[in-house]
Amino acid sequence: MLGLGILKGLSVTLRHFVETYVSDLKRFPHRYAPQGRARRLRPTERGIFTVQYPEERLEMFPRFRGALMQLTNPETDIPKCTGCGICARFCPVGVIEVVRAEEKRDGQYVPQSYSWDLSACLFCGLCVESCPFGALYHTPEYELSTYGRQKGELIYDLDRLLAWGQKYAPLGTPPVEQEE
Amino acid sequence: MSREVYERLVEEFPETSLEYLEGKDPAISVKADDLFEVARHLKEKQGYDYLSAVTGVDYPDRFEVIYHLYSMKEGPGPLILKVSASKEEPEVPSLVSLWPGANFQEREVYDLMGIRFAGHPDLKRILLWEGYEGHPLRKDFPIEGYQTIGQEESS
């Protein structure tokens, strides 16, 4: 009544204004989180909330559904994928195409070609969920923009997926499973 | 719940052919001609004052319009009315004068399923644009459509 509510509201915003400087002081003299590893402001903390991407980034959770990767069997050094095509059948938008190779390698079926079309992918994770061999997983990779949409850019083939598998799951164990 | 209502309805409307359909959600099948009277009776006498959903289904032999009615006071359980319409000239009476909330839903069913609602104040397409050919939710509608965007101006 009579402007008191407005003053109350103004006090809230002023508090936020002051607290941003307090949080800045705490961080002083650094502008960004150490090594760019930001963490979300805790529910009890106050101050600047934004993460200064790209100087700092949030850590991805192990279950984060980023780009796909294909795992390699560390013992035999061939892809775990057998080209069975179940992932392709579970995909709601049909962005995965698999062709199984004619002959086996080391007693195991392998894919002849495998392509994942990022441009239409929903990142729903049904392919990973359905894979009976545990060959397909998500990477924590999320910066996936390219300048084109051809093969090698937005369309990923087996080699690139395997390379990501090497990078993110060196022992063949994806982050999700390391979590438990 | 539905059973009792059904029996009461049969008493009230002896000459109409109502049918009780067993199922996970029991329903009452009504002839299109009687729908309006039955619905009005349900709304005014039985306390089913809330029309939740109007759905159209394209079965191989018929169209069906399904009404989910609830009562604000009685609580749980839908009362489901099912009305069949012919494949060639599907038409069902509109319930907009009973429940204004049926307005957009009936327009949507008309738009996507092609069932006409007789007596609807403003029956026109709602989600698709005027001049769109066909009704996409019909089973015989090709997934890629009869026309592509931008075509309707030229044709």
Next chain:
Amino acid sequence: MQTVETRLRTETITLNMGPQHPSTHGVFRMIITLDGETIVDLEPVMGYLHRCQEKIGERNTYLQNIPYTDRLDYICSMSNNLAYVMAVEKLAQIEVPERAEYIRIIMVELTRIVNHAVAIGALLNDLGCFFTPMLYALEERERILDLFEMASGSRMMCNYMRFGGVRYDLPPGFMPELKSVVAALPAFIDEFERLLTDNEIMRIRCQGVGILPPDVAVGYSCTGPLLRASGVDYDIRKVDSYSIYDRFDFDVPLGTNYDVYDRYLVRIEEMRQSVRILEQAIEQIPEGEVSVKLPRVFKPPEGDVYHRIESPKGELGFYLVSDGSTNPYRYKIRSPTFINLTVLPELCKGHKVADVVAILGSIDIVLGEVDR
């Protein structure tokens, strides 16, 4: 006595608000007939985001539809998941493990908080606040979305629920995080209220605007906070209790003046009640299985089924017809905001242009769900 013609001859103008307009929350269009700044007539036009989800739903298998439900109301994907999953469970009569039920409740109530915070923020944006309440709401939303990401792997398009449970169990470290977020929520809501509830400008803008009497609300099939702000005690969690809501103790807030301001108050109070439910759920959650094993090729029996839940925006129902195959024969979404919009012209007549955006904001639409 001579009468003098005192009235000026005036004309109405037709104003086309949208589909590209800052406060139509997406691609929604209103054709408004104005007399000066007063609304004479209003016609909502929608469908600019229509993807024919129901047709896609018939093409997909039952499982493949779950990620699509995320994209209906993209603010509350978890409750969309729940509504669809529960409909299929009703169809195939699948029992859900208890822990999974609790996890679902936690997720859905968090979603409700997210939705209401964003809805209020968006309403205030429409009223002309320079993004401040919106950003405060988004801060809280961000923390909750982090929880979603931790559990499901994605922030908005969660795709977390499965028939007979959830995708995976809660990860280690989830519960402490959840507790700290939930513990901080009342303070957030208090601050939000301090910023807005008593604000005179907010009050004169919202009180007495867009009055929706109870009988009209029921007649127009309004649901959710819109219906409860009209004083109708109808919360599906209470009257048609699903999942395990009967185990929790919570109140259903009701409006007394049926206006935009009451819708705001109801949303605030529902956030508080959600916090109450969350606190109880955190306390009661048991250990155990989180999903039942289903065959890889899932074929529910023939039949048709309708299941509805109280999504944050209102009654979200799925009507499924199964012919016994892997795909639904008919997949109908009863989306709350689409039907709530039916009443918009009724609410707006006689108000000013500025009130239209406030009323639209108070209905809280998401075009992904309106147009499907």
Next chain:
Amino acid sequence: MPFLNDLFVNLSYWIHGFLARFLPLWAADLIMMLLTIACLIVFALITIMFINWLERKVIGRFQDRYGPNRVGPLGILQFVADAIKMFTKEDITPANADRVIFNLAPVMVVVPTFLILAVLPFGRGMVAADLNIGFLYIVAISSLTTIAILLAGWGSRNKYSLLGGMRVVAQMISYEVPMVLSALGVIMLTGSLSLVSIVEGQSRVPFILLQPLGFLIYFISAIAEVNRAPFDLPEAESEIIAGYHTEYSGMKYAMFLLAEYINAFIVAAIAATLFLGGWQGPSLPPYVWFFLKAYAIYFVLMWLRGTLPRLRIDQLMGLAWKFLVPLALVNLLVMGLVATLTQGKGLFPLVLASLVANGLIVAAVVIIYAFAMRRRRQVEVAA
């Protein structure tokens, strides 16, 4: 410090003296005038850039974020990026627009704002033209903006623009009345319309202590006068896109933006001049005091913008005509009485009497409000 105190004044004397050595006096005067004008224009451009940056930073802080911080240290070069963007954007004239009016409006909206700068006393002796009708001049010139904005709204041939234009006219004409009425109290105390004498009249006590209510009325109507939040209806982006400048782009849009920010600054500066004692202040140089006070008021403007939703057009008009105008009239009457009664009795009785009088007015308002509320409740109960 005396050197710093009159830095700019001495500088101008020095330049003038330098020029007078090998130019006739009239030429030196002319050059000095042109130089002053150039200085003011440059000052205006710098101010808009700085204010633009400051506003975004400050509102960012209100919202728990940094605001622009990518271009240059602390994002200070953001305005350069913005300016480049503005200047290189395509300049679009809608096909159906009235071309003459459409192109004239941005120019017409900028000119008055620069004209007002001429009479602002930035420091002791730092005024381009010390008009003896200074305040009247400001009121007259700032009304010109109304016409320009109406032209913009009309010329665009866009319904949103037209609505915005209509709102501007209604709003600016209404709020001019309480603004002038509240400023009259100050003019009454000094007996002069010249801004320089008003500042000098506050050497003992700033007028805000004598007329807190007058200041409040002036402040509220001034915010409305320059269309800032919470009275930014003419450009309410959630209702009518951008109001009168919906159709403008590129340079022309930049002109509107420039006028808007400069106007907001001018309002803050005038408020500082009329009520906070202008450049008066201890120890620091006068011009620093002036800017400190002006920016303090500008901070409140930003604070309000970062907090409040906006009013509706009928409520806005109601506020002006039903509340501010009567209050300003009462305030004027009471202040006149107080000034007459305490004339020649020294400073202390004047301050005391003014404060008491202001308190009485506020108390009266509260009592009337409470009565009105009770009455309304009774009516509601009866109904």
